[in-house]
Amino acid sequence: MSLSPLLPADALAANFAEIKPPLRPQEALVEASRCLYCFDAPCIMACPTGIDVPTFIRKIAQGNPAGAARTILTANILGASCARVCPTEVLCEGACVLEDRDEQPIQIGRLQRYATDHVAAHGINVLPAAPPVRSGFKVAVVGGGPAGLGCAAELAQLGHAVTILEQRAQPGGLNTYGIAFYKLKPQVSLAEVRLVQSLGVELRTGVRVGRDVTVAQLEQDFDAIFLGVGLGASARLRIPGEELPEVLDALDFIAQLHTGPLEQVRVGRRVAVVGCGNTAIDAVAQARRLGAERAFIVYRRTEGDMPAYDFEYEHAKHDGAQFLFNAAPVAVVAEQGRVAGLRLVRTRVVDGRVEPVPGSEWVEPCDQVLRAVGQEKQVALLRGLFPDLVIDDRGVIAHDPLTGQTNVPHIFVGGDCGNGGREVVNAVGEGKKAAHGIHVFLTQDAISPPLQPSRLGAKRGAAGAGLLAPIRAHELEAALEP
Numbered sequence: 056m057s058l059s060p061l062l063p064a065d066a067l068a069a070n071f072a073e074i075k076p077p078l079r080p081q082e083a084l085v086e087a088s089r090c091l092y093c094f095d096a097p098c099i100m101a102c103p104t105g106i107d108v109p110t111f112i113r114k115i116a117q118g119n120p121a122g123a124a125r126t127i128l129t130a131n132i133l134g135a136s137c138a139r140v141c142p143t144e145v146l147c148e149g150a151c152v153l154e155d156r157d158e159q160p161i162q163i164g165r166l167q168r169y170a171t172d173h174v175a176a177h178g179i180n181v182l183p184a185a186p187p188v189r190s191g192f193k194v195a196v197v198g199g200g201p202a203g204l205g206c207a208a209e210l211a212q213l214g215h216a217v218t219i220l221e222q223r224a225q226p227g228g229l230n231t232y233g234i235a236f237y238k239l240k241p242q243v244s245l246a247e248v249r250l251v252q253s254l255g256v257e258l259r260t261g262v263r264v265g266r267d268v269t270v271a272q273l274e275q276d277f278d279a280i281f282l283g284v285g286l287g288a289s290a291r292l293r294i295p296g297e298e299l300p301e302v303l304d305a306l307d308f309i310a311q312l313h314t315g316p317l318e319q320v321r322v323g324r325r326v327a328v329v330g331c332g333n334t335a336i337d338a339v340a341q342a343r344r345l346g347a348e349r350a351f352i353v354y355r356r357t358e359g360d361m362p363a364y365d366f367e368y369e370h371a372k373h374d375g376a377q378f379l380f381n382a383a384p385v386a387v388v389a390e391q392g393r394v395a396g397l398r399l400v401r402t403r404v405v406d407g408r409v410e411p412v413p414g415s416e417w418v419e420p421c422d423q424v425l426r427a428v429g430q431e432k433q434v435a436l437l438r439g440l441f442p443d444l445v446i447d448d449r450g451v452i453a454h455d456p457l458t459g460q461t462n463v464p465h466i467f468v469g470g471d472c473g474n475g476g477r478e479v480v481n482a483v484g485e486g487k488k489a490a491h492g493i494h495v496f497l498t499q500d501a502i503s504p505p506l507q508p509s510r511l512g513a514k515r516g517a518a519g520a521g522l523l524a525p526i527r528a529h530e531l532e533a534a535l536e537p
């Protein structure tokens with residue numbers, strides 16, 4: 056039986072409504088008033104972009120959501136998407152001191168969303184007008200995902216001419232094409248891209264570096280290059296039957312939700328997802344929400360070994376996803392040229408290594424298989440394009456973690472291709488750091504000027520979060536106050 060859409064449009068719209076709805080104004084005021092405005096705010100330390108959380112929450116409590124949005128967006132241009140997708144449980148909210156008092160942490164993500172939604176809904180521009188390009192330097196940003204956007208926005212505000220080259224039709228990277236649809240809609244991601252463009256950044260989509268433009272051309276036309284090319288496709292399973300049409304990369308499956316009407320996404324009635332990271336969890340949960348009667352994860356290790364976050368695991372179980380632990384795929388079973396099942400073998404872990412249990416094979420019926428066993432690193436592409444770049448033994452581009460600078464002095468890196476795959480907020484934070492690294496490289500200034508106020512100053516740099524530069528908090532706070 057071929058795959059088809061399973062649910063009508065209204066059921067799909069309900070299933071893909073946002074899982075964290077926005078706070079109403081009164082709720083936001085009440086929640087903001089719970090904040091203790093800690094002087095050494097651990098929530099700021101926990102944010103890779105160093106957002107001054109207590110300051111923006113205080114502004115919400117004072118009835119100034121636009122001011123709050125300004126505090127957020129000057130530190131993190133992707134503040135609206137981070138408000139929706141950040142694993143706040145393990146970042147800012149996980150660091151909230153209220154947890155130590157056995158109280159609920161402040162809902163920082165939802166407050167951040169409240170402030171950024173407010174300015175988006177009312178068309179309020181809280182960022183400075185596009186600054187004049189005063190430096191005379193030109194920077195190429197390869198990849199229009201969170202890392203590239205974070206870097207480009209910061210560079211533009213530092214007075215450099217920036218051009219983003221993005222291979223896909225739409226910019227935004229995985230924010231536009233990959234994050235679970237019930238967390239982040241592409242419209243929010245694309246609105247953030249427009250915000251970056253409003254700072255004077257040029258965006259060229261449909262341009263693949265290595266195909267449409269050579270690195271030699273970039274090096275001729277630009278003074279520095281930032282690489283924010285992310286990771287590649289999901290790794291292959293390397294089992295017989297993988298070439299069948301109903302075996303898909305989980306990322307391609309998820310991208311369908313972002314690029315066309317939900318009611319046209321083709322899904323199996325019984326869906327097997329191989330892997331147990333956050334991509335696998337997103338895929339299995341979305342298969343269920345698309346109407347799959349059974350959607351199950353196959354993972355070769357134990358429940359305790361799962362790389363997915365606990366809250367994502369709970370969320371998928373809540374959606375009715377099932378989990379087969381200690382099981383590995385051996386072959387995709389076909390009937391009349393179509394997927395009919397997945398042959399599995401029981402596994403056990405011996406001395407840390409997974410091995411199959413002889414004679415324990417069985418077939419789980421399914422009509423679609425999604426591969427989610429980790430994204431491949433872009434090693435071949437990068438080696439082909441930049442033969443002099445050092446790629447470390449994890450398959451990522453080696454660089455100085457404080458500046459993003461690689462062994463080729465005019466090439467900088469950030470985001471998934473430099474960290475091996477983390478979160479949106481890490482990519483934005485690394486893009487920002489690299490922008491300051493590029494600024495210092497181009498201008499030969501000893502330090503790069505801070506763009507955001509901070510009450511924590513150099514401490515943040517020491518922790519590897521936020522900006523590296525020393526902070527003149529009182530001057531900047533006054534200048535930025537709307």
Ligand SMILES: Cc1cc2nc3c(=O)[nH]c(=O)nc-3n(C[C@H](O)[C@H](O)[C@H](O)COP(=O)(O)OP(=O)(O)OC[C@H]3O[C@@H](n4cnc5c(N)ncnc54)[C@H](O)[C@@H]3O)c2cc1C
Pocket residue numbers: 140141142197198199200201202203220221222223226227228229230233234235238262263264265283284285286306309333334337469470471472476477478479480482
């Ligand atoms: C399924 C899935 C769900 C996720 N969910 C979450 C979540 O809930 N919360 C969270 O914080 N993080 C999540 N992440 C992680 C997050 O999406 C990434 O960490 C983040 O997008 C990395 O940003 P990036 O800019 O480094 O890479 P990407 O977002 O991958 O962007 C890279 C960009 O570079 C472009 N590019 C690549 N090669 C070229 C080239 N040669 N020329 C021009 N352009 C090129 C690509 O087209 C792409 O647009 C998720 C990831 C996946 C896969």
